[in-house]
Amino acid sequence: MSVLTSRLRLALPPNTSGQDIALAASSQDVPSVAGRLxxxxxxxxxxxxxxxxxxxxLLYHFARWDRPTRVVLRVxxxxxxxxxxxxxxxxxxxxxxxxxxxxxxxxxxxxxxxxTPLLLAEKLxxxxxxxxxxxxxxxxxxxxxxxxxGGANGNPLAEDLVGDPGVEAPAxxxxx
Amino acid sequence: MNFIPAANPCSGLEGDFYAQRFxxxxxxxxxxxxxxxxxxxxxxxxxxxxxxxxxxILRCEPVLGYIHRMHEAMGQNRAYVQxxxxxxxxxYLHALAWNWAWAGAVERLAGIEVPARAQFIRVICTELNRIxxxxxxxxxxxLDLGAVTxxxxxxxxxxRIMDILxxxxxxxLTYSSFxxxxxxxxxxxxxxxxxxxxxxxxxxxxxxYHELVTGNAILRGRLEDVxxxxxxxxxxxxxxxxxxxxxGVAYDxxxxxxxxxxxxxxxxxxxxxxxxxxxxxxxxxxxIETSLAIIGQALxxxxxxxxxxxxxxxxKWTPPVGESYFAxxxxxxxxxxxxxxxxxxxxxxxxxxxxSLSNLSLFPELAKGTLLSDAVAILGSLDLVIPExxx
Amino acid sequence: MTLESxxxxxxxxxxxxxxxxxxxxxxxxxxxxxxxxxxxxxxRRPGPFEVGPHGLFQALADAGKLVGKQLSTxxxxxxLLFWIAPLMAFMPVPLMFIAVPFGQNLWGLETNLGIVLIxxxxxxxxxxxxxxxWASNNKWSLLGAARAVAQAVAYEIPLLLSVLAxxxxxxxxxxxxxxxxxxxxxxxxxxxxxxxxFFIYFVCSVAETNRxxxxxxxxxxxxxxxxxxxxxxxGNGIIFLAEYANMLVVSCVAxxxxxxxxxxxxxxxxxxxxxxxxxxxxxxxxxxWTYPRVRFDQLLNLSWRWLTPLALANLLxxxxxxxxxxxx
Numbered sequence: 032m033s034v035l036t037s038r039l040r041l042a043l044p045p046n047t048s049g050q051d052i053a054l055a056a057s058s059q060d061v062p063s064v065a066g067r068l069x070x071x072x073x074x075x076x077x078x079x080x081x082x083x084x085x086x087x088x089l090l091y092h093f094a095r096w097d098r099p100t101r102v103v104l105r106v107x108x109x110x111x112x113x114x115x116x117x118x119x120x121x122x123x124x125x126x127x128x129x130x131x132x133x134x135x136x137x138x139x140x141x142x143x144x145x146x147t148p149l150l151l152a153e154k155l156x157x158x159x160x161x162x163x164x165x166x167x168x169x170x171x172x173x174x175x176x177x178x179x180x181g182g183a184n185g186n187p188l189a190e191d192l193v194g195d196p197g198v199e200a201p202a203x204x205x206x207x
Numbered sequence: 208m209n210f211i212p213a214a215n216p217c218s219g220l221e222g223d224f225y226a227q228r229f230x231x232x233x234x235x236x237x238x239x240x241x242x243x244x245x246x247x248x249x250x251x252x253x254x255x256x257x258x259x260x261x262x263x264i265l266r267c268e269p270v271l272g273y274i275h276r277m278h279e280a281m282g283q284n285r286a287y288v289q290x291x292x293x294x295x296x297x298x299y300l301h302a303l304a305w306n307w308a309w310a311g312a313v314e315r316l317a318g319i320e321v322p323a324r325a326q327f328i329r330v331i332c333t334e335l336n337r338i339x340x341x342x343x344x345x346x347x348x349x350l351d352l353g354a355v356t357x358x359x360x361x362x363x364x365x366x367r368i369m370d371i372l373x374x375x376x377x378x379x380l381t382y383s384s385f386x387x388x389x390x391x392x393x394x395x396x397x398x399x400x401x402x403x404x405x406x407x408x409x410x411x412x413x414x415x416y417h418e419l420v421t422g423n424a425i426l427r428g429r430l431e432d433v434x435x436x437x438x439x440x441x442x443x444x445x446x447x448x449x450x451x452x453x454x455g456v457a458y459d460x461x462x463x464x465x466x467x468x469x470x471x472x473x474x475x476x477x478x479x480x481x482x483x484x485x486x487x488x489x490x491x492x493x494x495i496e497t498s499l500a501i502i503g504q505a506l507x508x509x510x511x512x513x514x515x516x517x518x519x520x521x522x523k524w525t526p527p528v529g530e531s532y533f534a535x536x537x538x539x540x541x542x543x544x545x546x547x548x549x550x551x552x553x554x555x556x557x558x559x560x561x562x563s564l565s566n567l568s569l570f571p572e573l574a575k576g577t578l579l580s581d582a583v584a585i586l587g588s589l590d591l592v593i594p595e596x597x598x
Numbered sequence: 599m600t601l602e603s604x605x606x607x608x609x610x611x612x613x614x615x616x617x618x619x620x621x622x623x624x625x626x627x628x629x630x631x632x633x634x635x636x637x638x639x640x641x642r643r644p645g646p647f648e649v650g651p652h653g654l655f656q657a658l659a660d661a662g663k664l665v666g667k668q669l670s671t672x673x674x675x676x677x678l679l680f681w682i683a684p685l686m687a688f689m690p691v692p693l694m695f696i697a698v699p700f701g702q703n704l705w706g707l708e709t710n711l712g713i714v715l716i717x718x719x720x721x722x723x724x725x726x727x728x729x730x731x732w733a734s735n736n737k738w739s740l741l742g743a744a745r746a747v748a749q750a751v752a753y754e755i756p757l758l759l760s761v762l763a764x765x766x767x768x769x770x771x772x773x774x775x776x777x778x779x780x781x782x783x784x785x786x787x788x789x790x791x792x793x794x795x796f797f798i799y800f801v802c803s804v805a806e807t808n809r810x811x812x813x814x815x816x817x818x819x820x821x822x823x824x825x826x827x828x829x830x831x832x833g834n835g836i837i838f839l840a841e842y843a844n845m846l847v848v849s850c851v852a853x854x855x856x857x858x859x860x861x862x863x864x865x866x867x868x869x870x871x872x873x874x875x876x877x878x879x880x881x882x883x884x885x886x887w888t889y890p891r892v893r894f895d896q897l898l899n900l901s902w903r904w905l906t907p908l909a910l911a912n913l914l915x916x917x918x919x920x921x922x923x924x925x926x
Contacts, residue, residue: 049532074442079558096458124444124568150272168549353891359641580893
């Protein structure tokens with residue numbers, strides 16, 4: 032069994048959401064998951080931030096060319112000093128998406144080569160799309176517990192997506 | 208050119224923060240040039256900082272944000288139906304695709320049915336809009352390459368299509384005529400007659416364009432083998448639309464994740480294998496013909512009925528709590544809208560997935576080592592609309 | 599100094615220069631109108647229509663506007679070089695016309711080195727563009743100037759070689775002798791004997807005058823007017839006048855060298871000359887609105903790898919035949 036899948040949680044969102052599989056990971060596992068997904072042929076659609084009551088959620092949407100499936104990778108970051116490792120060495124297209132999310136939500140993507148603002152003129156405080164504490168929604172309302180299958184460990188869907196028995200995710204390549 | 212760092216990279220560079228940061232990694236004896244944000248070939252307010260060795264581009268960096276209007280923040284403080292006007296302004300050339308993405312996202316979340324006639328009207332109008340967008344792309348692209356006449360011919364065709372579309376939508380460019388559960392107005396028999404006349408007329412116009420322009424030796428010399436995108440690169444950058452189909456991948460959201468009534472139509476997805484600018488050019492020209500075929504089939508099968516679901520919510524209303532993701536094939540690629548609702552009358556979060564942003568992120572890697580003229584040709588072949596990138 | 603002591607040639611030269619200045623100015627205005635009308639009709643629109651009947655006085659209105667605009671020198675530009683450049687672009691133009699025979703007795707300067715005179719003065723245009731690009735203190739103009747110099751140098755050589763082929767065949771560098779060697783009918787023109795040289799000459803002359811599809815130094819969509827970006831008002835006007843006059847000069851020379859000059863049946867000579875000249879000018883104007891632009895390395899490749907070897911081969915062939923069947 033893969034070490035990586037033991038750290039993930041799997042959810043099956045209702046099919047009215049347009050997303051077929053949801054994986055929840057902690058921020059340090061994001062590069063490993065992204066690396067596995069690239070090797071399995073998924074492409075990154077977008078990176079979306081979401082200011083929730085329990086933390087700052089980061090949603091990575093992946094899709095494929097040959098199957099109409101969408102995978103969303105959900106990461107929950109703490110509100111104070113949100114940080115997440117960059118995946119721009121795996122998906123170069125993520126570089127701009129991360130800069131945009133960092134502009135709007137103030138998330139720091141560690142290891143990113145270019146952290147200048149993409150769309151906004153300067154770093155705004157508070158970040159424009161973050162919400163005041165009283166106005167945030169709970170993750171339990173948006174992603175109710177009924178969706179969650181539980182751990183991804185051993186689940187055939189998760190193994191199909193990111194499982195790779197015996198082989199860990201490739202280390203980040205040096206920047207060319 | 209071996210990397211010898213410039214002695215004082217920012218000397219004489221009274222530029223802004225981005226230019227000075229770019230200059231820090233400058234080679235010796237290179238020229239740092241600013242293309243845009245006002246430039247005839249950047250198709251909007253796009254700024255590209257170039258480091259040139261003579262005519263060759265060593266490095267480039269696009270600087271965005273000159274038309275950033277924060278549509279995603281506007282999505283959080285407007286009623287759901289008010290956001291259609293924003294959708295018309297995101298990509299003004301294929302506004303109906305963004306309209307459809309927004310309508311689809313909310314309809315998927317709230318379970319709103321769309322009557323069959325409305326679905327067909329949506330298909331016809333969106334495909335007409337796609338033809339319009341491709342015609343403008345064609346004219347503007349050739350203008351960048353130095354042929355100043357084709358844009359006049361393209362605009363003549365665009366005028367006819369805009370006249371046809373003006374009847375159901377009420378606008379000429381920034382359409383916002385979709386609603387939840389249908390469209391804002393019905394199409395008349397006059398519309399059907401004019402659309403059929405257009406379908407009859409376009410093939411000979413396209414034949415003339417191909418004869419005069421596509422086969423031109425100078426054009427082929429400018430476009431062939433310029434800006435080759437291979438499939439691995441397209442996957443890593445998330446490129447979609449004609450940029451991806453020009454590299455041999457038959458991925459079209461209308462076929463891959465069918466929405467509306469597209470699964471009822473028989474159409475071929477144009478694909479080219481070369482991956483260069485000529486391939487992308489050819490894909491878009493073929494897509495105009497595909498759209499004409501779809502419109503013809505839709506007009507043939509147009510059912511009677513409502514153009515708007517009579518039970519659909521109007522005005523300010525509250526959808527259920529939840530999230531939805533809806534993808535649409537726009538003229539530039541895969542448009543995606545992620546919507547999160549907290550049960551109030553304004554959305555909780557709207558994320559606009561812009562195909563031009565992903566396509567433009569290819570550009571720094573593509574333009575390395577090419578000539579300045581090639582960079583212009585590559586930018587045009589990516590078919591960018593900067594308001595869609597900046598939102 | 600009495601009127602009798604002034605040499606005849608000097609009077610002739612002075613009169614010719616005045617007449618040529620008037621000719622150039624009138625042509626500038628007329629060609630501007632023709633260009634805009636041709637552009638309009640190729641693009642399915644009528645072109646200028648408001649000023650005067652069918653827009654006939656548009657060029658006068660444009661000239662008036664250009665004269666009235668402020669002459670601004672960009673900050674950091676070298677003012678001397680900046681303003682010398684348009685003058686230098688215009689100055690050689692009347693000088694190039696004085697050697698061209700418009701009719702049986704209609705020329706400005708009697709010289710047996712007409713070709714050399716014209717080709718040597720043509721090089722001033724390049725220097726003017728180079729100065730304009732450098733002195734503008736603008737990186738885009740600099741790129742345009744670099745392109746202009748490379749292009750001019752590359753296309754000068756096949757031009758010279760093709761002209762040389764005609765001179766070799768005729769045995770003289772004197773334009774009047776070359777015209778006298780040709781007859782009035784198309785099969786008696788030099789183009790019937792030297793079609794390749796005519797083609798090469800025509801392509802090179804379009805490139806020398808920086809007209810589309812070889813207009814990279816002023817490529818609108820890449821360099822935002824390239825070399826002329828910083829010029830306003832009459833600086834711009836003089837440069838454009840020089841460009842149109844250059845078009846006229848190369849058409850005149852082509853007419854003289856290849857199309858029989860002022861020879862022709864029925865009508866007196868000058869009318870035929872003007873007809874042939876304007877035919878070529880209209881052809882050049884048409885080409886601008888029809889073709890996209892060549893890329894720069896393709897432009898240089900065309901010259902160095904195709905036109906120069908072809909022109910050389912043509913010259914060798916001409917020399918061979920000239921030796922066999924008399925001539926030089």
